[in-house]
Amino acid sequence: MIDEKLLKPYDPTTTEKRIYEMWEDSGFFNPDVCIEKGIIASDAKPYVITLPPPNVTGILHMGHAFMLTLEDTLIRYHRMKGFRTLWLPGTDHAAIATQSRVEKNISKEEGKSRYDLGREELLRRVNEFAQNSHDTILSQMKIFGSSCDWSREAFTLDEKRNFAVRTAFKSMYDAGLITRGHRVVNWDPKGQTTISDDEIIYEERKANFYTFKYSKDFPITISTTRPETKVGDTAVAVHPEDPRYTEFVGKEYDVVFCGVPIHIKIIADNSVEKDFGTGALGVTPAHSKIDWEIAKRHNLPYIQVIDEKSRMIVGDERILGKKVLEAREEIVRWLREENLMISEEEVSQNVSTAERTGGIIEPLPKLQWFIAVNKEFTIPYSEINGIESGSTITLKEIMRKAVEGGQIEILPDYFSKTYFHWIDKLDDWCISRQIWYGHRIPVWYRNKFKIKNEKSKIENTDSNTETYCGMEAPEGEGWAQDEDTLDTWFSSGLWTFSTLGWPQSMNTLTGKPEKGSDLDIYHPTDVLETGYEILFFWVARMILMTGFHIGTIPFKKVYLHGTVRDAKGRKMSKSLNNGIDPIDVADKFGADAGRMALMVGSAPGIDTKISEDKIKGYKHFANKVWNISRFVLQNTEDFTYDENFKNWTEGDIKLIEIQNTEIENLTQELDNLKIHIASDRVYQYIWNDFAAKIIEDSKPILKDGTIDEKNSRAQFLLHSLRKILIVLHPFMPFVTEELWSLMPFSKNKILMVEKWPII
């Protein structure tokens, strides 16, 4: 008898939740359980994906749904192929992103800042928010069918990961790769923290380009878009071979610039372009990275004239205490009044803004922690091609060699060029942040160390300051821990191995993981599937961290998916209100339909457009599969499914061959990570070949055929349906699992762990 469910159209909403709970109860998301229960062989090859942990900043969006779909499809496929398949889930504390989000809420609702609340209370609020986000995110992931091993779930800020972070920091500190130093860094006045170069977003804006002289008697004209910084100038740099200026090189001048006495030395430096502006550059060492470098080369002093709140800290009532933009106007007015202004020109320029807060970056000299990417060290153990154990290398070389040597393959491959290009230009990574939510820097100071955020000009590493880096606070009186926290990408960089038991599972003698530990079995992981926008932030940092700490690679393949856009190709955003909520999609069309709509035709690296029409099409498809199943069952009621049936007609043998080729091709495409083609292929076969042709042709055979013909065709339909449900399952897990449970050939087994057809 046919189950009554099948007589009605497929209804995903009443099905999907029940199916997910059944999977979860089975325990088969955990590869170790699969081995225990004999589902997979105990010596099966592992297949591992570590989930890029979603930020606990709110809810999942369509991009997350895309990521989950691609990964779940790969995971389900490999699980069915008999791999020891692990999909390790987790969430990311996302330091600045989360804290600034909560700060924004607090400011809006209570009008308070983080300093009003204090460190402890703010952290309490952030943790509460993070917990809520986490819970929402997990339930959303389940709605999309994600078959992760929840027993191994991790959080970038939990205790185990904190232990890993402290361990990692200390060993990089001991190797001399993490250092503290005074440099011009990217200061975000809005977020009140430094950020790394990669967290800057450039916005093109119009600006005035002023050309002027410091004073009437000053011999050289200079240009700038930021006159307010000129009160901090200590030199004018010209090109050594610029005949216009050679006579002045080496001379020094004292001038009073808008009430501020400044001392300017004329220097010659190769970095100055003769043809830009006047060919002379006013050097402001404290507020420009380039100028800082020039100043270092020429032993020039630097004078900080802007503070952490973007206010002037020098001058008289005209500029002192004023915001930089106001001060700029004052100085421009003064230049005009004094007839020092030569010209004003409107130019478009890139303004540096902070990714998370939108604040305009103010370069400031600050004492911060850095990871030195160009500094040589000895790597004790290495499995990376081209890097010998015990050789002297740099972190940059680890990042380069791991990809260059072919151990890590990036898809699409042209992104490796972008990757190398980025490495070439890479500078030291500033890892300290003046925010409270995150991993506290495991360093303690005593004696002359002054807590930051005082309005002191420069904190320094005096010889009187004792510095201690360790896993725990040092013994003795008077130690104070560094107030700062680490860049969130520091902990994410450890993600593939910190989630698998590092560092506890490392054997310190061999430098390798203990035999039989998770780290030993499941690392390196197979595929890192993530968005191309975090290639540098995350992918590169994981390669760096894994190479340094365990001498190997974090993953073998990097699959970079594109950005999910709306039907018109616009990014989905709150302000445009063009976002599609993946949960609404699951409600309205079913998660299966949403998954297919995201996958089909979405090649790696290419942005993908999604519309309700496309999703609707795949809801129809789910129902089509439902109806195919009903047809097959209804028309084979007089026959019993025979697993070992041999008496095929010649016509059916041909169809089986075609079908086998089809499955072979599908398998190959999945193995080659061509998910966008594989998903379309399975759709094409089921609808156009199987439903439209084979089923139509079966009607007369089943009605008027000979006994043998009828028998063969009925068995073929049943066998085909079985295979169709299996090969469609990784893509559309819910509807296929539900149908499977209604089939005569399912034998009460779960489709999720059924064997992929071997041909």
Added chain:
RNA sequence: GCGCGGUUAGCUCAGUUGGUAGAGCGCUACAUUGACGUUGUAGAUGUCACAGGUUCGAAUCCUGUAUCGCGCACCA
């Protein structure tokens, strides 16, 4: 400035070593009360951005141009 992509049917996009152009959606006509509210069959629409070159043969390889986009840097 350095680097990387895209340009194929009305729309969204495939096209895997060079061999007479593909899919979905949409459109047109016909059929169908049906396993299918969500069906089937047939059909139309392409100088594969443009111009050269290599080749027996180019959407595919090379050179150049246009145009859209992305990354990095500069931003005195």
